[in-house]
Amino acid sequence: MVIPDLTVEVGAVRLKNPILTASGTFGYGLEFLPYYDLGELGGLVTKGLSLRPRLGNPPERICETPAGMLNAIGLQNIGVEAFLTEKLPELRRYDTAIVANVFGETEAEYETLCRRLDGAPGLAAIELNVSCPNTEAGGMYFGNDPAALARVTRACRRATRLPLWVKLSPNAADLVGAARAAEEEGADALTLVNTFVGMAVDVERRRPRLANVTGGLSGPAIRPLAVHMTWQVARAVRIPVVGMGGIMTARDALEFLMVGAVAVQVGTANFVRPRAAVEILRDLEAWLAAHAIGSVREVVGSMESTDEGQP
């Protein structure tokens, strides 16, 4: 039985394995200590951080939908300063790649955030959330407009030497255009997808189920859409792509890897099974071993296919 090599490289960031946890579904990481050693993960991405703490949206903030959920948390977070003083020193004791997810309301805020995080000891990368569908501040604007996305990427690129990951919005009018814009402006990697804008109605009360009216759809429901987008983007850019959207099992993770993602993030699954990410990792390793595959890198982009069929 081979013991598969699980290490992957997301640009300059070397990960011990391709399983990360997704922003907003993993708190600040420490909440998972009762469930496993964070050092088991390839990496973790923090809840989205802003310059100042944010209150977030009023409830109801979530509701379940078929094979998915809508959320409109409104980017509640403790702010970058509290993260640096209260969370990061704890987090960096674990041998895993820590990625700070950030968002701003203006280009300047993004830039300031990146500059503030630049020297932070123990940080592996910054992920720009330019795609949160809940709030204008969350970046709908930036992620939807390739030119704005290019500007914000450029500004952040100047502000930090940390690897810069740009997280794409599936709601962008031109996803591939956005991907290329971020690549051109020096993003080290692209991550996708963020949530899809959706809504649900409480028919008895005749009002939206979320106080915010609309919310972001995540979970297995979106996986076929996310796999398709990951495939499109991975073929369109040269920088590494990290895929996500509805990953619940190792098989789901393999779908993303096979269409070209070098690593994946586990999101909503963390809510359903707190140990989801490490269970997926263990099953992925077993799958590779059972198929006598020496390195997970061999499956990346390994899907056979001609070009997109159009009969």
Added chain:
Amino acid sequence: MVIPDLTVEVGAVRLKNPILTASGTFGYGLEFLPYYDLGELGGLVTKGLSLRPRLGNPPERICETPAGMLNAIGLQNIGVEAFLTEKLPELRRYDTAIVANVFGETEAEYETLCRRLDGAPGLAAIELNVSCPNTEAGGMYFGNDPAALARVTRACRRATRLPLWVKLSPNAADLVGAARAAEEEGADALTLVNTFVGMAVDVERRRPRLANVTGGLSGPAIRPLAVHMTWQVARAVRIPVVGMGGIMTARDALEFLMVGAVAVQVGTANFVRPRAAVEILRDLEAWLAAHAIGSVREVVGSMESTDEGQP
């Protein structure tokens, strides 16, 4: 107990109730005769028709995904002539609105189709499929580009006096722009949504599960996205909107009606329960009666909401 009035008007087309069946999920209608009298339906939309018969895609054409399915049928159909001679004469014996769904590979084909159908006895409306994600011919091109959509709508408008429904693609870069373009060029109603482009990978064989690589996602998984889009479009245009996407129950239908659709189409549910559409109708009527609502038109657009929240 009130007996609710179920009649609705989609522009000039008066329907006995707001439940129609969606194109491609109802065959040519006659396949459902073992299950119920077609006269129970508000209306039915045929499988997409082209000028000449079409072979469709090679298998595998479908696969199940979480709370949904992908299809890449490739628009297999018997062609407009066979429809007119073999199907329509049978269909028009039932007291329901018969809507012909059509697609072409060129503007001229759309126009010819509409002209050919123009005098057809028993036809209530034409639905333009400008949004099938499976084939370029299916209209990805037209539906995605407001200018092209405007041209094709204009051409069809000239070609027929039948009410013209334009079926929007959820994959359009600018959905509201497309909706307005169709409205301006004389569409009598808009129907939405068609399927979302997605894909799934058979990880054991390392190849796409569909021979066509990508397919269209339908079913409950897409409902929160479809409800949101229906809400957006209904607020942006003055012509009536017919909503669909993942409707399995009367409650689901009510979500679309409350966000502003005057009628709905039932799609994938027909596969799961052949009587789905009439069960939904019966439950809708019971719901209205239980809430002492005299007419289904009272619930159309009745969702309370301020503008889209953006905290």
Added chain:
Amino acid sequence: MPLDVSATVVRNLDLGHGNFLMDFEAPEAFAAMQPAQFFMIGVPGAEVLLRRPFSVCGLPGTFEDSAPSTVQILYRVLGKGTSLLAGLRPGATVHVLGPLGRGFGAPRRPEAVPVIVAGGIGSAPFPALIARLRGGFHEPIVLYGARTAGELPLLDWFRANASELWVTTEDGSLGQRGLVTDPLAELLARRAARLHVYACGPTPMLKAVARLAVRHEVPCELSLEAPMACGFGVCLGCVVPTREPGSDRIRYERVCVEGPVMAAERLAW
């Protein structure tokens, strides 16, 4: 430290009117749960994605006819998740994460008289609480209300285990006609000084209880409900607005971690 276990259903008792009492095999650690702590429970292979929150209702010893290796939840069928639970038979497996959240505390003063205000299925956390209180020599007064007689699933248990029980129904089908806050208002008016209120039920009831308790300056703990995706503090989906004592600043706190039990005066409803 919460555990995530696959537990076997031992009994799933239909109490009528859509109410069920489920016993499942529990790891020993669950026996030390605080009343009103809760579990996130999922049914494998079912069409719901997220687990659902349920308070611990009985701990070993609470219900005489339950095996000491089990704990109990009491639930009411509302939607898909609870319908799925109701369909389970002994021998079925459920996924159980717990104990979660902060439960009810002990009364601060030894001479305190606990008053339990239970609205319908909101009575779920109280058998475990009453068992604990009696262990500490507190004899609670129970006020138990619902819309109608069928929605009082623990009536017999309270009759047998509460030294004082007041029942209200909105339709008058059992006990006093009215709201459960009517006898509470009476009690508070008569002898607020030594009371300590514990309440669980629909949010409008909790708001009314909180108002009464705050007005009479009686300690009052409420067990809250909120839609929950995770149950352990990471989704931020379950928040309620609260206020720091003496401050006007609103913040959002998580019902699953800072609650479900919160002090009445902390809530900024």
Added chain:
Amino acid sequence: MPLDVSATVVRNLDLGHGNFLMDFEAPEAFAAMQPAQFFMIGVPGAEVLLRRPFSVCGLPGTFEDSAPSTVQILYRVLGKGTSLLAGLRPGATVHVLGPLGRGFGAPRRPEAVPVIVAGGIGSAPFPALIARLRGGFHEPIVLYGARTAGELPLLDWFRANASELWVTTEDGSLGQRGLVTDPLAELLARRAARLHVYACGPTPMLKAVARLAVRHEVPCELSLEAPMACGFGVCLGCVVPTREPGSDRIRYERVCVEGPVMAAERLAW
């Protein structure tokens, strides 16, 4: 005329190696089904959306120990749908739509000798077929193959009910080592004239059977598999390429309506 019914599971027998035989209460109309006609079966409240197709395996009288009010399906656990079925206990409800499709026909000539070629779980439609054939005084030869001995769930039934039985396994763990088409080739070489072949199993096996039968000009009916969304002809998801006799034009036919049984020479694989 297909019926869509809620049927009660009467028995769900674990045959080992992931194979199950399920009896469910059937409306009378099902007793007249043709062998290889099928049902679309769904489990209420489960996390799969679409129903799954299963051939009728036993009709009243086929299995001695089954109640005459039931019909049987034989299934193998592959993915979510079949796992859900395997978890059902007697008393559970399944949604059953059927009969669907076209089944096997009777041999055209009275003196014909039916040869049944069954690959693994592809043996499912044959008990019903054998019962029918014997009713018409045809004694079929059964060729039963699989990768390994555990994948022959109907071995005992065939032993008791087939006048002639040849068993093959690819790993030689039972019967002759090799493919089920080996004995078929032998049979066809020796006495093709009177044979009528019925085959069901994995697609590569069916292709090999079809080639042999077409070469020997023996009537050959294949029961095909395809992913299905609806099972009654409206999704166009289940097609196979076919050719009109004497034509080179390919068309797509629906396995659920024009099949699942198709004549070997019609297929344009």
